[in-house]
Amino acid sequence: METSKSNARISSSVDAITALPPAAEVELTTIREETQQPIPDKLDDPYLVAFSPNDASNPKNWHSRRKWAVTDVLSATGFNRIMVSTIMAPALPLIAQEFSMNSTETMMSFSSYVLATALGPLIIGPLSEVYGRSPVLHASNIWFLVFNIACGFANNKHALIAARVLAGLGASSIYALRGGVLGDMFTAKQRGKAIGVYQLFPLLGSAVGPIIGGFMAGRTTWRWMFWSTSAFQAVMVLVSFTVYRETYAPLILKRRAERLRKTTGDDRYYTALERMQEKKSVRQVITRALSRPLRLMIHHPVIQVASLIEAFYYGILYLLLASFADLWTQHYHASTExxxxxxxxxxxxxxxxxxxGGYVLDAFYRRLRARKADSTPDPENRLPLIFPGQLIGFVGLLIYGWTAQYHVHWIAVDVGIFVACFGMQMSGMATHAYIIDAYAEHTSSAQSATQFLESLAAFSFPLFAPVLYRTLGYGWGNTLLVAIGLFPGFPLVYALWKCGLRWRTNSPSTE
Structure with a gap:
């Protein structure tokens, strides 16, 4: 009787804090499986502030329009930041001539932006798990805008490279936030579609950048590459402030608990996260969060192996992006445009x-869920979808390399790189979905940890692209890349598939 009165009093204080009906046990079981952590039951403690099954403030229960609006804002922001990473590619010869840069310095001006994206997420990802996604996104938007403008005003090679590094630090938040935000809003069965929709604009940016850059370099100064993208970024800053909503559930619940304590005058209201951190100082909480990506990289074999797999493909992509324009201008004698x-x-x-890839991920998951009606499929079930993507990508690399080697018609070369990018993207989506599922509790930190090696590969691979193709040619150069990816790559994916669950079980806590 006393419990009923207490629950009734809580409900009248705020409509979001309600007693769970018997059917809520099913929902609690699902949440426990997805977050992989024990969740206290509100029936056991009426002062625990938690989401009820159909709580409208839970990002997973938001209306689809709000979910896709947040996803679209994040995607459009990613489009601009990734476009800036590649927009310089066609103009590199012009920039090198203006600033008297050698080949290494030229590639450094291109890749230094990506190098910064290796370091930024190590700080940005954990901070988003302390202060929320929204303030981190807004702050990084402004930071990126300031230093991208500075790139356009650089008057020497040192200023350009420095501005690119600082702009890259601001841009890197998208790599830390994407998995966390999507994991906040979408369940495992919606993972493929969510990643697929998010990827639409950023992937377009990686190719639209060189196209726009080619025409700007040919018809005006290369500086307009940065000024025009800065104008777009200024618009995105305004849109983000008006459309984006906080998605990090622990922060939403914390704010709710603070309102309850203030409106009722009762300090007994708390969240599960507050209870876990009640004996820790702010400094300890932040220090623990900031060290999390590093701890994941050092102590979690799953992160180590997944990072190696992703880094190789990400490095190849940037190698192709950096050297593709040179193929057409130097060997096919095409104009910059x-x-x-x-x-x-x-x-x-x-x-x-x-x-x-998004469709296949969801279809495969639904099929596994139907087979295991009484349980949630392990995250490792995402990994077999990497194998077909790898094979397709390697075939595309061989087609691209050997058709370019013998100067076959340009259509054949474009078909080869189309197939290569198609396959690498499919395999990459499966890996990203796996990390989100396996580290649902700290997705941003986990993706920041994997992004570190990915960005280092994206930075370093383009640096040896000129030497690789000048020494071996496009045919044998790409064949070497396939050999490196095929023989070590397949065993790594197989090991992750078979041993991932055991590795995660035996790894230290991510707290």
């Missing part, structure tokens, strides 16, 4: 791979 148009094949392959 026309060389940029060939990046449409890159965008087409990645977009097709993301959309088909």
């Amino acid at each position: 026309m060389s940029g148009l060939h990046y449409i094949a890159v965008a087409g392959g990645e977009l097709a791979g993301s959309q088909l």
